[in-house]
Amino acid sequence: MSIKQISIFVENKPGALYGLTGVLAQNKVDLRALSLAETSEFGIVRLIVNDVYKATTVLKDAGYVHSITPVVGVAIPDVPGGLNRVLQVLANAKINVEYMYAFLGGRLSDSAYMIFRVQDVEAAQKALAQQKIQVLDQDQMTGV
Amino acid sequence: MERYYQPEIECASREQIRAWQDERLVKQVRNVWDNVPYYRKKMEAKGLTPDDIKGVDDLHKLPFVTKADLREAYPYGLVARPLKDCVRIQSTSGTTGKRVVAFYTQHDIDLWEDCCARAIVAAGGTNEDVCQVSYGYGLFTGGPGLNGGSHKVGCLTIPTSSGNTERQIMFIRDLSATILCCTPSYAAYIGETMKEMGLTPDQIPLKAGIFGAEAWSEEMRQDIQNVLGIKAYDIYGLTELSGPGVAFECSAQTGMHINEDHFIAEIIDPETGEVLPEGSKGELVFTSITKEAFPLLRYRTRDICMLSHEKCSCGRTHVKMCKPMGRSDDMLIIRGVNVFPSQIETVLLNHGYPANYQIIVDRVKSTDTLDVQVEMTPEMFTDNLGEIDRRQKELVAGLRSMLGLAAKVTLVAPKSIVRSEGKAVRVIDKRKI
Known part of the structure; x- marks a missing residue:
């Protein structure tokens, strides 16, 4: 009964997060929670969403590297x-x-x-x- | 059982090969002396006449020919036959500066295609095979050379040329192509695309690939073999000498047999020009002894290489060259340290990173910087920042021990490094020196 968190690799540069949320918005994925861990060059966006399957599918299609973490x-x-x-x-x-x-x-x-x-x-x-x-x-x- | 295209030549005795070389070299020297004033002048400057060259033992007396000579003599200065006997030109891709134009008689093309046919048969090709040539066609020698070789072997030839990867994959699948010829970086790209389409190696009809025209590592070979489910064979050549097929790999996959009936290979010290003893590492130098239109004597390839005369398990007797270990002219000098991009590639693959990388060299406050950009892959990615950091530090340490130089590693988004359908752009040197 754990919760599936989606962790996504993004580069630490202007517009990177916007690109990511754009993909989710276009596909009507609802965000429940979000947190960001960053280094100087890249970050990991951690998301809890309403539809894990849909979110991971559209992210993969858009070329994002991600993993699921319980x-x-x-x-x-x-x-x-x-x-x-x-x-x-x-x-x-x-x-x-x-x-x-x-x-x-x-x-x-x-x-x-x-x-x-x-x-x-x-x-x-x-x-x-x-x-x-x-x-x-x-x-x-x-x-x- | 090992098969050969021209067994009487490919498996000839060493004495026979030497006899061919002696005879053909003497003839070639006489030919250039008589027909190419540029060569005659170079020989005269060293006090040589054709009588001084009685065989391979005298080869070292001859002056070198470099790319600079080819440019100086451009376009017709090194052509040894009347233009009415020439039927084709090919040209280098220009990765190292101005284009070089090489000339061919019909006989030259015929011998060149024989060399490519030897490579295809050595990779297991027969007239039952479907051979897709995804090297560029046109001025680049890759497409025309393998195309001709494939015809000679009798393969059903698919001349896709490079580019349009979806179409490449469609032909491979629909026509059940069994042999793929292209650059190794394009083979890796085709493999990556097929994997994304959900194809597993057993669903890909290919059984062999003949890949050349750029430097690739043993690790990259393994990657390509795994993703496409094939055996990947290396092929070597230069437009200046004919094109692909100057040397090719056999089933042993431990080096490329040089077609010594057409080319004499030497290894020299790139600094002094001295011929180095057998087994030494140095710059590869070729003399084309059967070329009619565009003969080159002692052409400096800038490829750093070793030769091996060890007996090969395939039965061929021609000398083998190792994969070029870098080029003396794509060698980067960073903070005074010599760096070959192939060394960086080896470290990346050893650490589980993909072969999609770019090396960015810059100069900040008069100090050189080396930034290796690598694409993040699903295999490498984890939610654990510490783990990613640890792997990155290991890679930096691995680069330091290989290069003797501190490098920065930047992880970038997947597909953010531009894929090439020909030669990959591995190095971006922003230094203004």
Whole structure:
């Protein structure tokens, strides 16, 4: 029940992101979350989308190199200490967070959303669920 | 079983080959002395007459001919036959400067096509084969040479010439082409395109390829063989000497047999011009001993190479040359270090990067910079930035140890390096020296 994140290689130059979002816009792919990791020459765009199959197909056709990475999506109560509690669970379970990013909005307005990239997705999900933290699956993510 | 186009020549004894060379060299020297004032002047300047050349042992006495001579004598200064006996010209692609024009009699074309036919048969070609010639036709020798050789072998010949890759692939598939002749970079491009179309090697009818006219590495050969499911054979030649087929690879794939009944090869020190002992690495020099219209004596190819007289498992007795290890004139001097693009290609392929690369040399504040741009591939890409960084650092270290020079590596988007349908543009030198 992990979430599929699409990671895409883009050059670090003017217009590169615009080109990418253009492909997604033309094909009516809806973005749920986005994060960017960059070096001086290139970057990796990380996307959560409503339709993974369509997005990867149109990206491939447009010549983008990409990969699919399983990530953990979590709904966090939008109150002080919300994130801290989630990280405490992961720390206690000795799960290393390689990177994470947040996004707001959506229909469950009393929650914030975080995406976590960890080595062992299953272990992370189990640890979070045991502590009654809401872990999202692909469909829920799409519905957010 | 190994097959030959002209077994009595290709497998002749060394004594026989030497006898042909002695006799033909003496005749050729007399021919240029009588018919080409440019040569006579060069020989006189060294105090030579044709009587001084009694055989191959005297070859070293003769002056060299360089590309500069060809330009100086342009267009007719080195032609040894009346123009009424000449039937064709071909011209170099001009990658190293001004064009060079070479002349042919019908006999010259006939012998040239024989050489190409030897290459096709050595690659397993018979009159049952369908041979697609995707070298350019026209002034470039690649197309006409292999086309003629393919006719001589009796292959059904598809003269697609270069370009229009979709059409190339359509013919390969629809007519079940079994042999492909083109530049190695174009073969790689055709292979890449077929792979994108979802074709696996067993769905591609090709069984062999004859690839030449530009430098390519052993690793690139493996890549092409894997993607097309073929055996890839190297072929060597120069317009100045005839065209492709001066030397060609056999089933052993360990070097190219030089057609010594037509060409005498020497290895010299490019600095001093001294002939180097057998097995040495140096510049390859050729003397064409059967050419009628455009004979060249001791032509300096600028290709850095080695010769091997070791007995070949294929049964051919003609000397083998290795793949040229670079050209003494596409050699880059970066911060005083000699760099051959083929060295960079070897490192890239060894590290799992594709052969689609470009070398950009520039000068920033009087220091040379070397930037190797490589295209990202699905195989290389990962979501892990640290992992990409680690691989990039390994590549930089690999380049440093191969070249003795620090190079920058830039990963660029797929397909962003311009694909060529002829010779690939590997080096962009922006330095203003």
